[in-house]
Amino acid sequence: MSTKPPSSLTERRKAATQIEIAHAAAELFATQGPHATTAEEIARHAGVALRTFYRYFRSKQDAVSPLLAAGADRWRTLLEAAEPGADLTSALETAAERSLAAPDEAATTALLRTRELLRAAADDPALRAVWYRVNQESEERLVPVVARLADGRLGAIQVRLVAAAAADAIRIALETWAETEAGVTGEGSPAALAIHCLRQLSGGMRTLVATGDSEG
Template sequence: MSTKPSATLTERRKAATQLDIAHAAAELFATRGPDGTTAEEIARRAGVALRTFYRYFRSKQDAVSPLLADGADRWRSLLEAAEPGTPLPQALENAVSQALATPDDEAVRALLRTRGLLRAAADDPALRAVWYRVNQESEERLVPVLARLVGQDARSLEVRLAAAAATDAIRIALETWAGTEAGTQGPDSPAALALRCLHRLVGVMEPWGRQEAAGAEAR
């Protein structure tokens, strides 16, 4: 398990302010839509000055990026905690199941906020761009985590492919769920949909060398 330096008090305060702004933006987008919301209104709702808003975010849509990135950060942390050598499909499925679980009301609210943002993004190209950027950044950060899990057999191409497949599996599951009225639990929940996506992609995440060996035998 990797160790990370503790955040300083200044960094924690900065992160807390960014999250307050993100929550304010998400609430306003859910009720008014991005077009009906201004940066000034987001700053006022978050209790910060407009200059503080623009210190942290380039646009009103960018303000929700901490919330959208939170889920990816959580499941990546779960993967980082997995023991090296854990079969990759198993590690990914365990992490996704835990990250998208809703054991309490706050977890339910977090998923419902994501649903609201994804619905708002359907008609707002700038908000969609933030969502895609967050996923791209998550994919890039996932590569070294998967490489550590796979160990010495890791190959750059396969690790990058697995990172892309896993990230897209969760993205597609969340987007699909956001377009429905399904609950946060059950067969059509984000966790269930994400696991179904991962199962379809499990072939690219088999232990390294197995597919190549099969190909060599066939030749």
């Protein structure tokens, strides 16, 4: 799901319905697990008809994709606000730190929900596939953002490499955090782990930007 606001009332209502279904699915997954949850239960919990559920989602696992994509959407939106030509690694780190911060109860709840879903995905291949698909889509949407920020300093292949590495760094940080009992802030938090992962890549990224390449 995109973070850009829907352009019409109908689209806004559709987006709101999708989010309501996503929250219902996440709540049921947390209390009884994906295996014991049916699409019918999710629809009933969200207060919609089953046909409405399938209008928006292909499966019960797919229903939580808007929640899993929300963090990546926030990160990309923050990166889109950065100036072209800015230091790319710094822009990636700053956006990651801000998008994974937990300044209020809503942000904290969202992160904890993500942890619950990632833990559930460990035993549910279909849910894990949704997580991987969300990350792949995030990487693809990140490519033009990185290209704009690079401002001609990187070739097409290099842009794709940076987008792939950055997206995977965030994914690995969240997966690592989900395996622990670390809090949403401080040492071991998603933001701290994301910064650590991105900094492991920063040397290679700076080399790419410094050398440039016409390849691709």
